[in-house]
Structure formats: C-alpha cells, structure tokens
Amino acid sequence: METFLSQNGLSLVENENKFRSIITNKKIDIGKTIIISHPLISFPILTYNKIRCDQCLKKKENNLQTCSKCQRVYYCDRSCQKSSWISHHKLLCPLYKKSKNNMDEEMLKRVTILIEKFFNNNNNNENYLFETFLKLMTHRTEQSINNLKSFEKISNNTYENLNFNKISKDDLINYLCVFYCNNFNLHDNQLFVYGEGTFPIGSLFNHSCRPNAIVMYDGAVQIIKCIEVINVGEEINISYIDVALDRVTRKKMLQEKYFFECQCSRCSVQERCSGIFSKIDQLIEEKDQEITKKDFNTSLENWVSSESKLEQNESKFSKVTKLILSNLLSHIKNNTTDNDYINSLSEIISILFQNYSKTNLFYISSFSFTTKLFYDKIDLQQWYQSTILGNYILSIYLIIYPRYHPMIGLHLFTLGKCYWNDITNGLESVKESINILECAQKVLNITHNEGAENVDIINQVNDLLNTARKDLSCV
Numbered sequence: 135m136e137t138f139l140s141q142n143g144l145s146l147v148e149n150e151n152k153f154r155s156i157i158t159n160k161k162i163d164i165g166k167t168i169i170i171s172h173p174l175i176s177f178p179i180l181t182y183n184k185i186r187c188d189q190c191l192k193k194k195e196n197n198l199q200t201c202s203k204c205q206r207v208y209y210c211d212r213s214c215q216k217s218s219w220i221s222h223h224k225l226l227c228p229l230y231k232k233s234k235n236n237m238d239e240e241m242l243k244r245v246t247i248l249i250e251k252f253f254n255n256n257n258n259n260e261n262y263l264f265e266t267f268l269k270l271m272t273h274r275t276e277q278s279i280n281n282l283k284s285f286e287k288i289s290n291n292t293y294e295n296l297n298f299n300k301i302s303k304d305d306l307i308n309y310l311c312v313f314y315c316n317n318f319n320l321h322d323n324q325l326f327v328y329g330e331g332t333f334p335i336g337s338l339f340n341h342s343c344r345p346n347a348i349v350m351y352d353g354a355v356q357i358i359k360c361i362e363v364i365n366v367g368e369e370i371n372i373s374y375i376d377v378a379l380d381r382v383t384r385k386k387m388l389q390e391k392y393f394f395e396c397q398c399s400r401c402s403v404q405e406r407c408s409g410i411f412s413k414i415d416q417l418i419e420e421k422d423q424e425i426t427k428k429d430f431n432t433s434l435e436n437w438v439s440s441e442s443k444l445e446q447n448e449s450k451f452s453k454v455t456k457l458i459l460s461n462l463l464s465h466i467k468n469n470t471t472d473n474d475y476i477n478s479l480s481e482i483i484s485i486l487f488q489n490y491s492k493t494n495l496f497y498i499s500s501f502s503f504t505t506k507l508f509y510d511k512i513d514l515q516q517w518y519q520s521t522i523l524g525n526y527i528l529s530i531y532l533i534i535y536p537r538y539h540p541m542i543g544l545h546l547f548t549l550g551k552c553y554w555n556d557i558t559n560g561l562e563s564v565k566e567s568i569n570i571l572e573c574a575q576k577v578l579n580i581t582h583n584e585g586a587e588n589v590d591i592i593n594q595v596n597d598l599l600n601t602a603r604k605d606l607s608c609v
C-alpha cells in the first residue's frame with residue numbers, strides 16, 4: 135500500500151487523534167487528480183441495477199444482459215460477466231435463489247470470498263487493496279448494540295451459506311464494522327447515488343468540514359481530486375457528509391457513523407469565536423426568534439414575485455445576494471489564489487455577521503424550501519424568477535461550500551441555463567448567461583474533468599456557451 139501511495143506522491147503517517155492521515159509529498163494544484171483507485175467490491179443500488187453494469191458500474195440504459203442462471207445481476211458485456219463470475223458470482227449465483235440479500239450482506243459475501251482467495255494466495259487482484267482493507271478502523275467497541283446484533287445476524291447467514299477456511303464468524307463482524315465507517319456511496323455526475331463500494335485506498339483519507347479534496351467516480355473507479363492548493367506535508371481531507379449541514383447535525387452524524395469529534399477549522403472550539411469558517415456556522419445556525427419558517431417562506435415568495443423591481447432590489451435577500459456575488463464570482467472566474475479568495479470571503483462574512491446574523495437568511499432548514507421554489511419556477515418556465523432565486527441559492531452555496539465544489543459547478547450550470555431561457559430580458563440575459571456559464575466551466579473543469587460521464591457535463595456547458603457567444607456576436 136505504501137508503494138502505491140508513494141507512486142502517487144502520498145504518504146500515510148501516524149496521527150495521534152485520527153490513527154493515521156494521508157499527507158502529500160509534493161505540492162498539488164487545484165484541479166489535479168490526487169489518486170485513482172479501484173474498489174475491492176462495488177455494486178449498483180437496487181434502483182440502478184438494471185441500468186448500471188454490476189461489475190464496472192458504467193451506465194448502459196436498456197442494453198444490459200442478465201445472468202441467465204440467477205437472473206439477478208446485469209452486465210454490460212461478456213467480459214464484465216466473466217470477470218464477475220471469476221471474482222465472486224460463481225459462488226453467489228446459486229444462493230440468489232434461496233434468499234434476498236440486503237446491501238451489507240451482499241457486500242460481506244462478495245468481499246469475504248475475495249479475502250479468502252487472498253489468504254489462499256489465489257487472487258489476481260492487487261494484494262495491497264486487501265492488506266489495506268484488513269488494517270482499516272472497525273470502531274468495534276463503540277458500535278451500538280443494535281448494530282452489533284444486526285452484524286451478528288448477517289455474519290451467521292453468510293457463514294451458513296458459504297464455506298470459509300481461513301476466516302471466522304468473528305472476522306466477518308469486523309468486516310461489517312469496517313464497512314459501517316469506511317464504505318462509500320458512488321455518485322453520478324449530478325451527485326445522485328448509484329452504488330456502494332469498499333475502497334480501501336479512499337478509506338485512508340480523513341474528514342474535514344472544509345475539505346481540500348473531493349471524491350468523484352467513473353463507473354466503479356474512485357477519483358480523488360484537489361480543490362484547494364495543498365502544500366508539501368499537508369494533510370489531504372475529503373468530506374464524509376454534506377458540508378452544507380449545520381454544526382450540530384454534522385457533529386451528530388460524524389459521531390454516530392464515524393465515532394469521532396470533528397476538530398477541523400469549522401468545528402474546533404478554539405476557532406469558534408474568531409475563525410471565518412466557524413462564523414459561517416453561526417450564520418446558518420437556527421436562531422431562537424419570533425420569525426417562523428412560514429413567515430420566512432412567505433417573505434421569500436413575496437420577494438421573488440414582487441411586481442416592483444425597485445422594491446425587489448431593496449429587499450434584504452437582494453442585498454445579501456448582490457454583496458456575495460459581486461465579490462466572490464470574480465474569484466471563480468479569475469482563478470485567484472486561495473489566500474485572496476479566503477480574504478475576500480472573510481471580509482464578506484464579517485459584513486454578513488454584523489448586519490445579518492440575526493436574520494434567518496441562511497437557515498439550512500429554510501433552504502430546502504428555497505431550492506424547491508427554484509425548481510418549481512424552472513418547471514413553470516418562470517425564467518426571470520428562477521434567475522433571482524438561483525442567484526440567492528448561489529450566494530449561499532458560496533458561503534457554505536469551498537469555491538471549487540461540484541455543487542457550485544452544477545448549480546452555476548443550471549443558473550446559466552435559466553438566464554439563457556429568460557428571453558424577457560433580451561441581450562442582458564444572454565450576457566449574464568455567458569458570465570455564469572464561464573464560471574460553471576471554471577468549476578466543472580476542476581471537479582468533473584476525469585471520467586467520461588463527468589466530462590460529458592463539461593461538454594454540455596461548452597456547447598451552450600458556444601451557442602450563447604454566437605448569439606451575442608450576431609446582435
């Protein structure tokens with residue numbers, strides 16, 4: 135494993151609080167791929183198992199072929215079917231008739247078959263993946279009684295159905311503990327989950343609520359990408375949860391699923407009073423005040439539907455949106471340094487903190503309503519209103535997410551399309567569409583530039599941008 139990491143310019147070092155950490159041996163620039171790695175096992179979740187190949191997880195709508203014996207798994211071609219048969223399906227195929235597996239049991243059976251082969255020196259796969267998997271954290275003593283009970287049941291079922299010589303029932307419980315706090319959900323280019331996987335190399339990366347790296351997928355392959363310059367010796371962090379969540383929810387989720395208390399720059403107690411990232415958390419925290427969620431929703435709807443543009447511009451929603459976007463969008467477009475960006479962000483956070491910390495403009499619980507309203511406006515083809523809401527959402531995203539985050543890239547693309555469709559504002563809309571799509575292009579070229587499905591999104595942005603530019607030049 136050390137060799138594989140060092141070939142990629144990385145080292146695994148001991149860490150007092152986190153057990154081990156991945157650090158970089160060379161400076162990594164924004165947009166660079168940090169590491170590409172394969173799973174021990176991955177498979178599509180139920181809703182996707184007829185449109186994504188069980189072996190390579192690539193999408194092939196309507197054309198997958200099922201295994202003629204069990205008729206339970208689908209493949210894109212003979213080669214994937216053969217690989218799966220050799221790897222684990224030969225043993226699992228007859229069992230599908232007997233019982234229906236849940237995800238954990240399916241993962242356990244497949245992984246254990248491979249580990250048994252590894253112990254018997256009978257595996258074609260790379261050994262470092264197995265060695266790495268067997269050293270991952272289990273947090274077994276911290277698992278809940280309910281979890282352990284369920285793990286024991288799954289382990290018993292698996293043991294009854296398959297013969298293992300080198301692996302005990304107790305080992306199986308350990309593997310299930312590893313899955314619990316290490317497995318990944320694979321997601322597509324729009325960030326919708328399509329599969330689950332055990333990625334031993336990816337599992338070596340620790341969490342931060344302000345990560346410098348993101349995880350993307352190409353079928354069954356995991357790609358870790360750099361979104362902030364990472365200097366020699368610095369730790370590489372991904373995020374295990376959606377960083378748009380508020381601090382209390384993040385803390386609860388990280389404790390319950392990963393058994394640690396986050397001390398990143400957003401969560402650490404020392405930073406709480408001064409650090410800009412912890413100030414962000416204070417902005418999005420739910421305040422105990424008279425204004426209810428219903429009031430918020432009504433005022434948001436009134437703002438968006440306001441007949442008077444003057445009144446609309448005077449609203450606090452407009453003011454906040456303008457303040458954030460006029461300062462931060464240019465940083466995206468001009469590839470400024472991380473320091474310049476953070477300084478600008480810092481200034482804005484201070485202003486927001488002074489003037490708006492008592493409003494619920496940034497409440498995450500209201501945010502789901504705002505997003506729904508945005509997509510409702512798109513469905514109703516109310517394009518002007520969709521641009522107003524889209525800008526407000528973008529401004530909040532820029533506060534919550536790192537600037538080169540896939541959520542920002544994807545939202546910019548949607549917003550660019552809204553402007554493009556908003557013919558009521560004529561030339562101005564086309565110009566703004568180009569501006570926003572150029573920002574989308576910058577972000578997506580960093581987040582989505584690896585893997586055919588991901589690159590497809592960049593191609594779509596490029597096509598629309600070319601059309602919009604041609605349109606503008608014709609005027």
Ligand SMILES: C[S@@+](CC[C@H](N)C(=O)[O-])C[C@H]1O[C@@H](n2cnc3c(N)ncnc32)[C@H](O)[C@@H]1O
Pocket residue numbers: 151152153154155269270271273315316336337338339340341342391392393394395396397398
């Ligand atoms: C996917 S593993 C990450 C690699 C792990 N540190 C190792 O050495 O195998 C997840 C576990 O690492 C630890 N961890 C990850 N991020 C952490 C953080 N920010 N602070 C403390 N512990 C962390 C937790 O114990 C967590 O359950």
